[in-house]
Amino acid sequence: MKKPMSLRLRLTLLCAALLTLCCLLLTLTNNLSAIQMADAMQAVPVLPAQDAAAGATASLPMMELEASETVRQARGIFHLQSLLAMAAVLAAGLFLIYRLVGKALDPLDELARQIRGRAAEDLGRPLAVPDSGDEVAELARAFNQMSRRLNQVFVMQKNFSHNAAHEFRTPLAILKTRIGLFQKKRDFGPEATRDFLQIMEGEVDRLSALVESLLELTNPEAAERAAQVSMDALIRDAAGEAALSAAARDVSIQTDISPCVLPGNERLLHRAVFNLLENAVKYSPAAGTVRVSGHLADGRFRLDVSDQGPGIPPDLRRRIFEPFFRVDDARTRQQGGAGMGLALVQAIAEAHGGTVRMEERAAGGSRFILELPCALKPAVCTAPDRPKL
DSSP states (O other), X not given: XXXXXXXXXXXXXXXXXXXXXXXXXXXXXXXXXXXXXXXXHHHSOOOOOOOSOGGGGGGHHHHHHHHHHHHHHHHHHHHHHHHHHHHHHHHHHHHHHHHHHHHHTHHHHXXXXXXXXXXXXXXXXXXXXXXXOSHHHHHHHHHHHHHHHHHHHHXXXXXXXXXXXXXXXXXXXXXXXXXXXXXXXXXXXHHHHHHHHHXXXXXXXXXXXXXXXXXXXXXXXXXXXXXXXXXXXXXXXXXXXXXXXXXXXXXXXXXXXXXXXXXXXXXXXXXXXXXXXXXXXXXXXXXXXXXEEEEEETTEEEEEEEOOSOOOOGGGGGGTTSTTOOSSHHHHHHTTOOSOHHHHHHHHHHHTTOEEEEEEOTTSXXXXXXXXXXXXXXXXXXXXXXXXX
């Protein structure tokens, strides 16, 4: 494969071509001017000096011939000197261009050297940005931004793989242990068999839920999103489902929903809303209240879900939407969560062109805000009101 020409050499050749063109034009202009001046001087008649001797005028033709020969020799010398001067200027110019271009590209070479020395382990370490303030400095800053994002992706991927393996290992270990105990005891009575099958069914359901959550998380964009979804009805349905677990914890759910119809996938949107409600109920204290409000403004539907829980530490807020992440690992496991709820909410929101974020409440607890675009006009994006829960 032919080795590509370096940027330094390309810039040098480009400048050389421009310099050569300028020198040629300048040399040609000077030579034409010199020729015109010589022709004008030669055309001036030379009057012979007045001499008493009549034979003095006889030498004029010889003098004119000698003058013409001298002019031709002068022209030749001038042309040769012009060409030699042009060659000298070109040589000096090319040498200076090559050195100056190399000096100007030194920061770029240094940047390339630093980039070549990077590995996946040190992507979080930024490159040294030169103080030149030129395009090289801008390129270094852009690379640092890209490197930072890649490092975050690698960390998230590593955490995801570790957490996924841990989540699958736990039910599999329970299954293996229970099977071993069942075989060791050799108690195949109806009651022991029933208890054993119940444990097996619970762990298999847990594995199935994990697989289903992973499938929905990895490809929510493939779902059809052309249906017209009544968000007020959907939210009230999800609140009714969450009310079962809320009643067991003596938690009340209060709703304030305005009618709105927007395009999307009803199953995915229901899953996102239910996950937010389930998360709020799960972390609310006994006798607490979960407040749900949904309103249309500026062509976007905004759903607010607020709880009265302990809140989320500032250093963990940016990770709450990562798969398998838990703020309180032991408590979440005890309540049966796998850390996939908020990650699914974010994936579903992004698949519908929306966003989800968390805000800390001044009175304590957390507020999750889900915003979805409404493709219909605000005057049309309404539905008949339904009784609140």
